[in-house]
Structure formats: C-alpha cells, structure tokens
Amino acid sequence: MEESIRAEWTTRKLTGVAFALLLAATLMAWLAQNSGLNQESVRNTMIVVAITSLWILAFRLLPTRYYQRWPSEVLFALLILLSVALVWCSPLYGFFVWTGYLFTVYALPGRWRVVGAGLVAVVTAGSQSGGWAILQTGGGQLLFAVLFLVNAGISTTMTWLEIGKMRTTEKRIEMIDELAQANQKLEAALKENAGLHAQLLVQAHEAGVLDERQRMAGEIHDVLAQGLTGIVTQLEAAEAHPREHERHLSAAKRLARESLAEARRSVQALRPQQLDSAGLPAALDEVVETWAGLHGVRADLILTGTARRLLPEIEATLLRTAQEALANVARHANAGRVGLTLSYMEDMVTLDVRDDGDGFEPDRPREVTATGGFGLSAMRERLARIAGTLAVESEPGGGTALSACVPAIVLGGAA
Ligand SMILES: Nc1ncnc2c1ncn2[C@@H]1O[C@H](COP(=O)(O)OP(=O)(O)OP(=O)(O)O)[C@@H](O)[C@H]1O
Ligand SMILES: [Mg+2]
Structure with a gap:
C-alpha cells in the first residue's frame, strides 16, 4: 500500500519535471528556429514534441513502477529514440534530454540503470556538442567523445550511488514488512494463547468440580452410608434379641449421633473428629475397639x-x-x-x-x-x-x- 503511494508520487514528480522541461526547451527551440524561419524543421519539431508529450502521458498512465518491468523498459527505449530525435531537431532539447537520468533510475531494473545512464549520456553529449551534425567532422567526433565521457562518468557514478540508496530503501521496506508479518504472527499466537488459557481454566475448574464430587461421594459413603448401615444392624439386632434391646438401641443412638456429627464435619471438609484430639x-x-464391641x-x-x-x-x-x-x-x-x-x-x-x-x-x-x-x-x-x-x-x-x-x-x- 505504502509502496504504491510512493511510486505514484514519484511518477507524478517525474512526468511533471519532464513536461516542464520539454515545454521550456520547445519555447527556446521555437525562438531559435524562428530566427531562421525554416517551416519544415518547425513542423518536424512540433511532431516530435507532440509524440514526446504522448510519451509523458503514457508514462504517467501505464503501470511503470520499477518492479513492473515491461512497460517501463519499452517506454525507456522509446524515450532514448525520442531524445535522439529531439536533439536532431534542436540541441536546446538537451534541457529535456537530461531528465532521462531520472527515468533511468525509476524505469530500469538493477544494473541496467547504468546502461540506461550511458545511453542518456550519449544523447546529452550530442545536445551539448550542438546537434548530431557535429559527428560528420573529425574534430566534432573528438568533442563528442570528450563530452560523452564527462557525462557518462558523472551520470553512471550518480546512478551507481542511487542504486545503492534504492537497495537500502528496498531492504528497509522488506524488513518493515517482515516485522509487520512477525507482529501479526505474534498477535495471532497471543490470541491463541489467550484461548488456550481460557480453555485450561475451564478444564481446571471442571477437574476441581470432579475432584470435589469424588471427595463428597467418598464422604457420603464412609460417613453416612456406613453410619446408617450400622444403625440398621443395631435396630435389627434389638428386634431379634429383646433381652439385649436396650443395649442395641443405645448403640444405634450413639451411631446416629456420631454419624450426624461426622456428616457436619464432612460438609465443612474437616478431618474426622477422632483425629482432632489424638x-x-x-x-x-478407638475405632477398632468400638467396632469390636459393636460386632462382637x-x-x-x-x-x-x-x-x-x-x-x-x-x-x-x-x-x-x-x-x-x-x-x-x-x-x-x-x-x-x-x-x-x-x-x-x-x-x-x-x-x-x-x-x-x-x-x-x-x-x-x-x-x-x-x-x-x-x-x-x-x-x-x-x-x-x-x-x-x-x-x-x-x-x-x-x-x-x-x-x-x-x-x-x-x-x-x-x-
Ligand atoms: N473383608 C471382606 N470379606 C469378604 N468379602 C469382601 C470383603 N471386603 C469386600 N468384600 C467383597 O467385595 C465387594 C465390594 O466391596 P465394596 O466395599 O466395594 O462394596 P460393598 O461393601 O458391597 O458396598 P459399599 O459401597 O456399601 O461399600 C463386597 O460386596 C464383598 O463381596
Ligand atoms: Mg464396603
């Protein structure tokens, strides 16, 4: 998202500068040619300028970001051809041709930018030499060669440095992207962790409930069921042996009282009363003695x-x-x-x-x-x-x- 905003902004800037320089150069060329009043050369110049304007429009509208290669590369090749034509029309178009360096960095991938800068240097040297006609003389060729070397030296060095800068920026963007991805993953992991934590709490709660249920079941069995069984046994014995009636009844009463007390202690999760004092x-x-007495x-x-x-x-x-x-x-x-x-x-x-x-x-x-x-x-x-x-x-x-x-x-x- 940020990447596309950046590319959009650069496209506007580039095409704006190019268009302004094309207009300025056209004005100067027009003034210069008007002094000679060669109608044909004025017409040719206007045709090339019109095509170049269309080129600028195309660069603005097509997806020419440096990571979408083919429209950029084709457009760059066209720019070089148009630049050669413009310089042929008037060396003053050197003011526009210069923008080729800016397009080089933007439109070509990796080291191709150095080649692009070299081509722009050729055209720039042509404009600075006063047009392509100079190549027809031996002295003109020498001047062209010197101007080319100066231009190429400066531009390729600048492009090289620019490539390094762009790579650093790209790496930084990549790192930021990676960091954002890592953050997203972390966030997802934290969310999952929170879910697991909640699940663990529920499970721990359920385990606690189950444990308590088992404890209560054990207590009911050991305290209430055992006590009631003893009471029933004593009451049945009282019925069966009328002479021992009193003894069995009091044993049953004692068992009932003890069981009641133990049941109350169980509810409060207290230890058995016998262990309280001794x-x-x-x-x-005490338990063994009482049991032996009860059951004979x-x-x-x-x-x-x-x-x-x-x-x-x-x-x-x-x-x-x-x-x-x-x-x-x-x-x-x-x-x-x-x-x-x-x-x-x-x-x-x-x-x-x-x-x-x-x-x-x-x-x-x-x-x-x-x-x-x-x-x-x-x-x-x-x-x-x-x-x-x-x-x-x-x-x-x-x-x-x-x-x-x-x-x-x-x-x-x-x-
Ligand atoms: N000392 C023992 N002598 C003979 N049989 C025994 C003895 N202890 C346990 N058993 C046998 O094992 C079975 C299981 O005992 P358990 O205590 O689990 O249940 P229970 O006594 O029948 O019922 P409760 O749930 O009231 O204790 C008993 O029913 C009985 O058949
Ligand atoms: Mg039993």
Whole structure:
C-alpha cells in the first residue's frame, strides 16, 4: 500500500519535471528556429514534441513502477529514440534530454540503470556538442567523445550511488514488512494463547468440580452410608434379641449421633473428629475397639515403627480406609478375628487389615449399584489422591488381606 503511494508520487514528480522541461526547451527551440524561419524543421519539431508529450502521458498512465518491468523498459527505449530525435531537431532539447537520468533510475531494473545512464549520456553529449551534425567532422567526433565521457562518468557514478540508496530503501521496506508479518504472527499466537488459557481454566475448574464430587461421594459413603448401615444392624439386632434391646438401641443412638456429627464435619471438609484430639494410632485404637464391641468380633491393632504426626489428609485417609475395611468385614466376611497393623517406616506408612472370614474374588469386583459396591473403589481413589496405593488379597474361604501404603509426609515438613 505504502509502496504504491510512493511510486505514484514519484511518477507524478517525474512526468511533471519532464513536461516542464520539454515545454521550456520547445519555447527556446521555437525562438531559435524562428530566427531562421525554416517551416519544415518547425513542423518536424512540433511532431516530435507532440509524440514526446504522448510519451509523458503514457508514462504517467501505464503501470511503470520499477518492479513492473515491461512497460517501463519499452517506454525507456522509446524515450532514448525520442531524445535522439529531439536533439536532431534542436540541441536546446538537451534541457529535456537530461531528465532521462531520472527515468533511468525509476524505469530500469538493477544494473541496467547504468546502461540506461550511458545511453542518456550519449544523447546529452550530442545536445551539448550542438546537434548530431557535429559527428560528420573529425574534430566534432573528438568533442563528442570528450563530452560523452564527462557525462557518462558523472551520470553512471550518480546512478551507481542511487542504486545503492534504492537497495537500502528496498531492504528497509522488506524488513518493515517482515516485522509487520512477525507482529501479526505474534498477535495471532497471543490470541491463541489467550484461548488456550481460557480453555485450561475451564478444564481446571471442571477437574476441581470432579475432584470435589469424588471427595463428597467418598464422604457420603464412609460417613453416612456406613453410619446408617450400622444403625440398621443395631435396630435389627434389638428386634431379634429383646433381652439385649436396650443395649442395641443405645448403640444405634450413639451411631446416629456420631454419624450426624461426622456428616457436619464432612460438609465443612474437616478431618474426622477422632483425629482432632489424638494422633492416628490412638484414633485407630478407638475405632477398632468400638467396632469390636459393636460386632462382637475380636479385633487387634498392632503398631510398628515410631509413630509421628502425618499430614491431616494422610491420617484421615488411613482412618477412613480402616473404617471401610472393618465395615466390609462386618458386612461380608463372617470373620472370627481381625488384625490391623499400622507400620511407620522411613518413607512410607502402611496399614494392613486381615480377617479370617469368607474371602472373595478381588479380580471380579462387584458392580456398583444402589445397594453398594462403591467402598473399595472409593478407598482406592482416596488413596490415589495422596499418592498412596491399595492392594487387596483374598480368595473364597481364605480370608481377606488389605494393604494400604501412603507416603510418610510428616506434619511441619521434616520427614
Ligand atoms: N473383608 C471382606 N470379606 C469378604 N468379602 C469382601 C470383603 N471386603 C469386600 N468384600 C467383597 O467385595 C465387594 C465390594 O466391596 P465394596 O466395599 O466395594 O462394596 P460393598 O461393601 O458391597 O458396598 P459399599 O459401597 O456399601 O461399600 C463386597 O460386596 C464383598 O463381596
Ligand atoms: Mg464396603
């Protein structure tokens, strides 16, 4: 765009100068010829001037920018011919012929400009020598040769310098174009980046929502479903054994109260109440003892290694794992004994829960339905969230062993 404005402006300037000089030279030629009053030469001159005017018009109207070669090159060749004719009419047209140098730089490509300047120098030397007639004498030829060399020397040097200047300008324009293109690309990349950023935010939000949904599902299972199952079991026992009625009823009430409190804590994303006052071993001890009392099954907790306070999330996960494992023993195992081992090692902490019950086939997990089947997978997900793992070993009639392994990240940062 800028390029075409520049070319347009140069064309106007060039043709304006050419036309003004053609008129001036015509006036002078007319005055000079009028003194001799040769009608034929006046007519010839007017014809050549008319053709040259048409040439100027053509140069103005045709696409003669230096990068659109053929009209420029043809027009330049015509200009040289017209210049020769004009000088033939009157040497005073040397004033117009001189503009050929300007057209050379504009209309010819690369080094052709030097050749063009040489041709203009020939015509200029002809005009300065007083017309082509001088070539008929030996002394005239010498004068012509000297004038040509002076003209050619000056013009080719000037043209050479002009070519260098134009090349620098072209390079600068190219660089500006490249810069503009790079800017456009950068802008496009920034826009794309903004889009990706927005997409990432949406995905992060969705992932956060999904994570929270999984956490809530786990909490509902571990707190509400387990509590309600325990309550139902106690109420059924109260019905079945009227003599133990009171004991089962109070156990059911206690379970209801505890589950309610735990549900409230879950909503606020607080850790289990048992862990609030005591460390994990003591909290596990309480859970195991209560469970054994409720279900009348012997359960022991063994502690190995040196116990230390772990990150709340890790302790809560291990406690929930033990609770679900015990709930499963109570519901599915018909076990006579349960053993839990909590081992504190250097980099990890493990919790094993073994029972001597009916066992099952871990390779064929039960489907998740309205009545359950969510416990083990929720346990696995909960452990995965803290970079922990779960292994289940069991076979029908061979009891069940469940092993959870978590990183030992100590509260306060030191391992
Ligand atoms: N200690 C165990 N002894 C025998 N079978 C078990 C034991 N633990 C789990 N199972 C079997 O694995 C299945 C899946 O257990 P999971 O805890 O995932 O679901 P659930 O206990 O049936 O239901 P819920 O979603 O209420 O926990 C159980 O239905 C049961 O058949
Ligand atoms: Mg279960």
